[in-house]
Amino acid sequence: MNTPSENVGPAARSFRLGDFLRDQLRNIAPFITLLFLVVFFSLASPAFATLDNLENILQQVSVTAIIAVGLTFVILTAEIDLSVAAVANATAIVLTFFTLQPDYVNIANLPMAGPIAIVLTLIACCGLGLVTAFGVTRIGIPSFIMTLAMMQIGAGISAVLVRGQIAYSVPSLVLTLGSKSIGGIPWIVIVAALFLLVAHLVLTYTRFGRYVYMVGGNREAAEYSGVNVRLIVGAVMVISAMCSGVAGMLGVAYFGSAQQNEFDTFLLDAIAAVVVGGTSLFGGRGGIGNTIVGLFVLGVLNNGLDYVKIDSFLKILIRGIILLIALIVNIYAERLRTARTAGRGG
Amino acid sequence: MAPALLELTGISKSFGGVQALRDVDFTLLAGEIHGLAGENGAGKSTLMKIIAGAHGADEGQMRVDGKEVRFRSSRDALAVGIGMVHQELSVAPDLSVAENVFLGAQPVNRFGIVAWREMARAAAEQLKNLGLDIDPRARLGDFPIGVQQLVELSRVLFSGARIIILDEPTSALSPPEIERLFGVLAKLKASGRSLVFISHFLDDILKISDEITIFRNGRKVATTPVTPAIDKAWIIERMIGAGREELEESYLGQIRLDSRPDAPVVLETKGLTLAPAYREVSFEARAGEVLGIYGFMGCGQLELARTLFGRLHADRGSLEIAGKTATLANTAAAKRAGIAYVAESRRAMLFAEEPVFKNVSIAILERLSRWFVKPDRERAIAREQAGSLDIRPPGVETRLGGLSGGNQQKVALAKWLALAPRILLLAEPTRGMDVGAKEDVVRIVRALRDQGIAIVVFSTEPETVLSLADRVLVMRKGEIAHEFAGEAISKDRLLAAA
Numbered sequence: 036m037n038t039p040s041e042n043v044g045p046a047a048r049s050f051r052l053g054d055f056l057r058d059q060l061r062n063i064a065p066f067i068t069l070l071f072l073v074v075f076f077s078l079a080s081p082a083f084a085t086l087d088n089l090e091n092i093l094q095q096v097s098v099t100a101i102i103a104v105g106l107t108f109v110i111l112t113a114e115i116d117l118s119v120a121a122v123a124n125a126t127a128i129v130l131t132f133f134t135l136q137p138d139y140v141n142i143a144n145l146p147m148a149g150p151i152a153i154v155l156t157l158i159a160c161c162g163l164g165l166v167t168a169f170g171v172t173r174i175g176i177p178s179f180i181m182t183l184a185m186m187q188i189g190a191g192i193s194a195v196l197v198r199g200q201i202a203y204s205v206p207s208l209v210l211t212l213g214s215k216s217i218g219g220i221p222w223i224v225i226v227a228a229l230f231l232l233v234a235h236l237v238l239t240y241t242r243f244g245r246y247v248y249m250v251g252g253n254r255e256a257a258e259y260s261g262v263n264v265r266l267i268v269g270a271v272m273v274i275s276a277m278c279s280g281v282a283g284m285l286g287v288a289y290f291g292s293a294q295q296n297e298f299d300t301f302l303l304d305a306i307a308a309v310v311v312g313g314t315s316l317f318g319g320r321g322g323i324g325n326t327i328v329g330l331f332v333l334g335v336l337n338n339g340l341d342y343v344k345i346d347s348f349l350k351i352l353i354r355g356i357i358l359l360i361a362l363i364v365n366i367y368a369e370r371l372r373t374a375r376t377a378g379r380g381g
Numbered sequence: 382m383a384p385a386l387l388e389l390t391g392i393s394k395s396f397g398g399v400q401a402l403r404d405v406d407f408t409l410l411a412g413e414i415h416g417l418a419g420e421n422g423a424g425k426s427t428l429m430k431i432i433a434g435a436h437g438a439d440e441g442q443m444r445v446d447g448k449e450v451r452f453r454s455s456r457d458a459l460a461v462g463i464g465m466v467h468q469e470l471s472v473a474p475d476l477s478v479a480e481n482v483f484l485g486a487q488p489v490n491r492f493g494i495v496a497w498r499e500m501a502r503a504a505a506e507q508l509k510n511l512g513l514d515i516d517p518r519a520r521l522g523d524f525p526i527g528v529q530q531l532v533e534l535s536r537v538l539f540s541g542a543r544i545i546i547l548d549e550p551t552s553a554l555s556p557p558e559i560e561r562l563f564g565v566l567a568k569l570k571a572s573g574r575s576l577v578f579i580s581h582f583l584d585d586i587l588k589i590s591d592e593i594t595i596f597r598n599g600r601k602v603a604t605t606p607v608t609p610a611i612d613k614a615w616i617i618e619r620m621i622g623a624g625r626e627e628l629e630e631s632y633l634g635q636i637r638l639d640s641r642p643d644a645p646v647v648l649e650t651k652g653l654t655l656a657p658a659y660r661e662v663s664f665e666a667r668a669g670e671v672l673g674i675y676g677f678m679g680c681g682q683l684e685l686a687r688t689l690f691g692r693l694h695a696d697r698g699s700l701e702i703a704g705k706t707a708t709l710a711n712t713a714a715a716k717r718a719g720i721a722y723v724a725e726s727r728r729a730m731l732f733a734e735e736p737v738f739k740n741v742s743i744a745i746l747e748r749l750s751r752w753f754v755k756p757d758r759e760r761a762i763a764r765e766q767a768g769s770l771d772i773r774p775p776g777v778e779t780r781l782g783g784l785s786g787g788n789q790q791k792v793a794l795a796k797w798l799a800l801a802p803r804i805l806l807l808a809e810p811t812r813g814m815d816v817g818a819k820e821d822v823v824r825i826v827r828a829l830r831d832q833g834i835a836i837v838v839f840s841t842e843p844e845t846v847l848s849l850a851d852r853v854l855v856m857r858k859g860e861i862a863h864e865f866a867g868e869a870i871s872k873d874r875l876l877a878a879a
Contacts, residue, residue: 240753256728261717
């Protein structure tokens with residue numbers, strides 16, 4: 036058996052530093068991107084780097100953040116959920132369906148007491164998650180396709196319930212959490228922070244969290260270790276739907292209304308936040324810390340572009356390019372890692 | 382004497398420091414069937430892949446019709462009329478039978494469009510020669526493996542190649558199918574083609590070959606015409622080595638199997654069947670006993686192992702654990718039933734990117750706590766296991782991918798030892814290990830057996846089974862063909878039974 040020889044020369048040390056940097060590329064690159072963007076926009080506009088604007092940014096990314104929490108679980112297991120925005124939208128509209136709407140809103144309505152409406156809505160969105168989980172784990176439909184179907188189903192539920200109209204009322208609890216502040220801090224920011232915190236604790240300190248990483252790291256090995264892989268994958272799909280649902284409910288209060296296609300841009304934003312943050316699309320690497328950095332990169336970019344008097348149509352293109360670069364870094368980081376494993380293993 | 386069609390001299394080949402072939406000469410005459418025998422890794426497949434252009438030789442010369450040739454790819458080999466059917470089935474199950482017969486060489490009409498009718502007709506005709514009367518338009522994947530293998534064979538047999546190499550062509554065929562294949566081979570031989578026939582099934586080789594070459598450890602040890610004096614025992618003796626002193630005593634001498642018929646039965650299967658991999662498998666494994674299940678590659682023993690761990694699900698038959706009927710819905714259920722499984726590939730067992738301690742603790746997280754992970758306990762347990770198995774380097778924070786192969790294998794074992802299973806399934810536990818690591822595995826397995834664990838070893842390597850097992854079952858084409866218990870056994874007897 037060949038044991039690795041212990042080199043202590045300077046060459047060996049620099050090799051290890053290179054190893055470390057390569058290992059951490061997925062964590063370092065997003066952080067540098069964020070720093071660069073902050074410095075750039077601060078220099079470009081004196082109004083950018085203010086406390087008020089920081090609050091703006093936080094508020095603007097909160098809905099995305101809650102969706103991205105669920106998506107982080109999904110991507111860590113090397114699956115994908117394309118239905119997050121549609122599920123958020125459907126959940127939002129189901130909530131207004133169970134809430135008494137003003138007379139001038141002419142849509143299907145089945146008013147309930149606030150807490151009951153909230154519980155029923157959560158059950159509905161959990162149901163959507165269970166359908167996805169069943170399709171992916173029991174029937175064996177690839178999550179990419181299954182959630183594409185679920186995206187259409189969510190959009191369909193939204194369309195059927197509002198029929199082109201706009202709903203306004205939500206239960207008072209949701210209204211508070213989505214649009215009110217406490218001590219100058221918006222509740223929605225607090226909720227988003229709580230989601231991120233709890234998700235981080237779950238992923239880092241619980242058995243379930245460990246299984247999520249292990250399933251993503253090597254699904255076959257997880258299965259051969261007696262881990263119930265289907266259960267884990269199914270659970271992350273339900274978690275993702277629930278996070279999307281909460282984001283949708285709070286989003287209605289935040290935007291002040293619920294209508295069709297309201298959340299469409301959040302699909303790309305949420306995926307971008309997770310991937311730009313450096314969580315591996317191949318699963319097993321990354322986490323909530325990465326997602327937070329990704330959210331800030333996205334938030335700063337969206338917000339900052341408003342300060343630098345740029346053609347608003349160009350903004351879309353710039354976001355696209357940033358996402359592409361993040362994807363390239365993501366894949367490149369993965370390749371460096373596997374190359375190293377192949378070189379040493381066996 | 383017929384002229385030499387193909388002549389190789391002084392061929393050597395190594396793969397990453399492992400010498401696969403050493404200075405091998407090989408001659409193939411026109412119109413002969415040449416059988417190749419040897420153990421796994423003896424070099425026969427490597428030599429044939431060199432002839433077929435799949436590998437390049439490090440040293441040596443190759444002549445076809447007396448002219449020196451050097452192939453860079455299998456395409457080059459095909460151009461001079463050398464075709465090979467590889468051991469692994471390489472058909473396209475979703476294409477039709479006819480498309481598979483003509484894969485890569487579909488007949489076209491003058492507009493360059495595939496001539497479907499012509500193709501179907503020709504395919505049906507060729508397959509009829511092999512005794513296959515099937516609809517050439519049907520999807521190939523819907524047919525049994527034996528038929529698929531015949532279709533793949535027909536692709537090369539009727540390609541017009543002058544030299545045809547068949548690597549384990551009979552492993553999935555039934556006796557009547559083998560008869561028909563041999564009939565076709567005889568016809569091809571009569572038409573002046575030359576064939577090379579590689580097989581583990583020595584009866585098949587003896588039946589069809591004119592000439593036999595035997596390999597051992599990358600060297601050619603004998604070439605002889607098949608005469609009545611040449612029998613299975615003669616070949617096995619040369620495959621294992623006549624110079625017996627170079628082998629370890631236990632492998633060839635008569636090692637006594639030490640069965641324990643009084644120990645309680647922990648695992649019992651009755652009529653377990655999973656088509657097409659294995660049929661009617663019934664056996665029992667006892668506490669404190671190592672049961673070896675030996676057979677050639679593809680005989681169904683790995684599928685059997687996966688079924689016992691809940692990864693595959695049998696079509697029929699029952700499974701009892703400690704006297705109670707068990708249905709293993711998935712691997713998690715198997716683990717709960719006290720079954721541990723070390724898979725045949727480390728890739729399928731381990732998380733290369735994670736530290737050693739997480740690799741060890743993955744199977745026992747449920748024992749440690751209900752909700753939270755306990756990294757300190759995990760590390761302590763991992764350290765204990767790493768110490769008892771002498772894993773190097775001993776640090777449990779090391780990334781698993783940085784360990785040597787043998788040490789990775791020990792980590793795969795360590796993860797299950799921490800669980801203290803009732804039944805331990807080991808698939809190819811010593812594959813690709815050096816001698817030292819193999820000895821470690823033997824020592825560990827014996828220690829576990831003495832603790833009363835029922836151990837089942839699945840292997841295609843006779844040495845592994847002989848050095849570990851107290852009782853041996855031999856599997857042959859999906860069925861249990863023989864049991865060795867409470868008697869003396871040797872490698873030649875084991876090989877003869879498979």
